[in-house]
Amino acid sequence: EVQLVESGGGLVQPGGSLRLSCAASGFPFSSYEMNWVRQAPGKGPEWVSYTSSSGRTIYYADSVKGRFTISRDNAKNSLYLQMNSLRAEDTAIYYCATDFGSGIFDNWGQGTLVTVSS
Amino acid sequence: ETVLTQSPVTLSLSPGERATLSCGASQSVSSRYLAWYQQKPGLAPRLLIYDVSTRATGIPDRFSGSGSGTDFTLTITSLEPEDFAVYFCQQYGSAPWTFGQGTKVEIK
Numbered sequence: 001e002v003q004l005v006e007s008g009g010g011l012v013q014p015g016g017s018l019r020l021s022c023a024a025s026g027f028p029f030s031s032y033e034m035n036w037v038r039q040a041p042g043k044g045p046e047w048v049s050y051t052s053s054s055g056r057t058i059y060y061a062d063s064v065k066g067r068f069t070i071s072r073d074n075a076k077n078s079l080y081l082q083m084n085s086l087r088a089e090d091t092a093i094y095y096c097a098t099d100f101g102s103g104i105f106d107n108w109g110q111g112t113l114v115t116v117s118s
Numbered sequence: 119e120t121v122l123t124q125s126p127v128t129l130s131l132s133p134g135e136r137a138t139l140s141c142g143a144s145q146s147v148s149s150r151y152l153a154w155y156q157q158k159p160g161l162a163p164r165l166l167i168y169d170v171s172t173r174a175t176g177i178p179d180r181f182s183g184s185g186s187g188t189d190f191t192l193t194i195t196s197l198e199p200e201d202f203a204v205y206f207c208q209q210y211g212s213a214p215w216t217f218g219q220g221t222k223v224e225i226k
Contacts (some may be wrong), residue, residue: 012200044206044217061214095162099217103210104153106174112142 002026002107003069004096009112016086016116022079022096022109030074031098036081037108047077049081052097064090086116120145122218130226137210139221141163141207146187151211154183155219157216159217166205179183197223 003012012037044050045081049070049091069082079096093111100106119146131137141152148194150170155163165174167183180195194201202225207218 044219045208045219047215058212098169100165103151103208103215104165104168104210105155105163105166106165108164111162 001099004107004109005096006094006096006109006112007112008048009094011115011117012086013025013118014087014116017082017084018065018086020081020094020096020112023097024077024079027098027107029077033102034072034079035097035105036068036070036079036094037040037097037105038090038094038114040089040092041110043092044094045095048094050103051079076102083114084112088116090114091116119214120147120212120216122207122209122216123206123219124205124218124220126221128222129214129226130224131197132226133197133199134198137197137223139192139194139205139223141185141190141192141218143188143190143209145212147190147209147213150186151209152172152183152185152190153208153210154181155208155217156201156203157205157206164207194223 003025003033005023039045051070051107055072071080095111096109097105098107150168150211155166157163171183182193184191204222206219206220
């Protein structure tokens with residue numbers, strides 16, 4: 001059974017940093033493309049970032065480009081999102097999700113809440 | 119960026135009734151790259167349909183998708199109690215991948 005467990009969320013001041021982690025199990029993580037998707041309260045989801053299975057191909061939404069960095073450690077079955085220069089509008093639940101095929105998110109974690117506020 | 123607009127915002131129906139949800143795109147969605155997700159309170163979205171009309175693993179056949187170009191529809195033929203939730207459409211035909219704002223299907 002596919003399991004994705006996010007951690008690392010919390011309350012941070014504007015301009016601060018957080019590093020999210022996603023621990024994967026139940027599937028061959030190193031063969032899967034992965035994404036971070038976020039959802040602000042009461043809003044639709046918003047795709048944030050994508051990484052290929054090897055980590056060599058990476059994409060970002062314009063809203064986070066230059067501030068967020070996606071990475072993965074296939075030896076540890078883990079996905080990461082380093083978030084710097086956080087803004088109030090980054091407040092959301094952050095989900096990691098497997099990529100079934102170039103943008104189809106077929107398995108999601110339970111999410112981790114990031115709140116950016118002073 | 120392709121903007122997806124869903125209608126209606128809220129759909130009030132009774133169990134057993136048919137639900138028809140619409141998703142309109144600001145530009146043509148290439149190669150039928152449109153998906154639908156269901157989300158219940160406090161849970162992550164769940165993939166229902168991809169490539170406009172292909173049901174994901176384990177999704178019952180009362181859920182069906184149709185459409186092309188800029189107009190897409192999710193149909194639930196006979197609502198079960200567990201189907202009352204929020205539904206999102208999503209396009210993955212052009213970067214950035216985008217979602218609609220959702221349609222809430224509530225019990226009348």
